[in-house]
Amino acid sequence: DVQGITHVINYELPDDTEVYTHRSGRTGRAGRSGLCVSIVTPKEQFRLRQVEKLINNRFHKMDIPTGKDVCRKQFFHFIDRMLQADISHGEYETYLPSLREKFAGIEKEEILQRVAALEFDRFLTYYENAADLNVREESRKVKGQSSATGAREDRSRRGAAAGGxxxxxxxxxxxxxxxxxxxxxxxxxxxxxxxxxxxxxxxxxxxxxxxxxxxxxxxxxxxxxxxxxxxxxxxxxxxxxxxxxxxxx
Missing domain, CATH: 3.30.70.330 (RRM (RNA recognition motif) domain)
Structure with a gap:
């Protein structure tokens, strides 16, 4: 049995709710606490409610980060790594004279702007077309439309996509x-x-x-x-x- 687990991430909810409690309960062994995160699709909402009844507790819903959110986080993670880098020694020292010569005529502010532009644009290019994976309640059901009708239309769209x-x-x-x-x-x-x-x-x-x-x-x-x-x-x-x-x- 693995000890000291602090986080459990469920990519899919198990069919058996008892399996969920056993798996997620690994974070609370020996009086310890931990965090359990479950990535849930709209189809799993009913199963989620079953788990809530079983554990007598409510899940705290959090939105999936958007592409821009991830971009911002990645960018500042890069900045933090740069600030925490060990510069006491390294092969790079051989190139310092050449670097000083190249940067001699550039102000510190401009260097910051260039570094930020290069890295931020790289992340932005990667994440700019990322779709919003969050399901909005208002978009799941049009006013006056029955759930059965919505389900039929959804199946029709999937069938058209698969066939077309x-x-x-x-x-x-x-x-x-x-x-x-x-x-x-x-x-x-x-x-x-x-x-x-x-x-x-x-x-x-x-x-x-x-x-x-x-x-x-x-x-x-x-x-x-x-x-x-x-x-x-x-x-x-x-x-x-x-x-x-x-x-x-």
Missing amino acids: SYQRLFVNLGTKDGFYKASFLQFILDMSDLSKHVLGRIDMREMNSWVEVETGASKKMIQSLDGKNFRGRRIRMNDAESGGGGRRK
């Missing part, structure tokens, strides 16, 4: 390989060098997974993963509809 602009791919990697959705997402993006915006729904099972990829990017995704090795095993990725082994149970 997405291709569903099968891959012989799953949770048994040590993946959960976030790590699997990062793995296929790193392998393919594609943006997360080209991905749709991801379904994972123990041995296999299915991922929706924009039609224009699906070929690159397959070429990047199919035939590669993962922990000594050959990865197989193909179209889920025509490639065989791709039907979800």
Whole structure:
């Protein structure tokens, strides 16, 4: 049993609420306290209410940081690292005379502006198109619209997306390989060098997974993963509809 756990982060709520209390309770062993964070989707709201009843406590809702929030945090983290850097010695000392010569005609204020501009623009470029992942209550249900109607329209939109602009791919990697959705997402993006915006729904099972990829990017995704090795095993990725082994149970 792992001791001294201070934080537990649930990427998905478990189906069994008892599992949640056991997992999250690891932060409170031996009279200690800790923090438990659960990332919850709208579909898991009912399960969240069940957990609240079980533990007789309410969850404190927090919004997911926006792209600008993350950008600001990353930028000041860089500044803090720069201020705390050990400058007592290092290979950089060889270049100090050349650096002094290059910076001789520049004021300190301008140097600060240039450093800030370079780093902040780098973070801003990375996060500027990040979507707002928070679900707003007013946007989830239009006034006068029944939940059943909304659900039907939502299914219709997903079906149109899957049939019109997405291709569903099968891959012989799953949770048994040590993946959960976030790590699997990062793995296929790193392998393919594609943006997360080209991905749709991801379904994972123990041995296999299915991922929706924009039609224009699906070929690159397959070429990047199919035939590669993962922990000594050959990865197989193909179209889920025509490639065989791709039907979800």
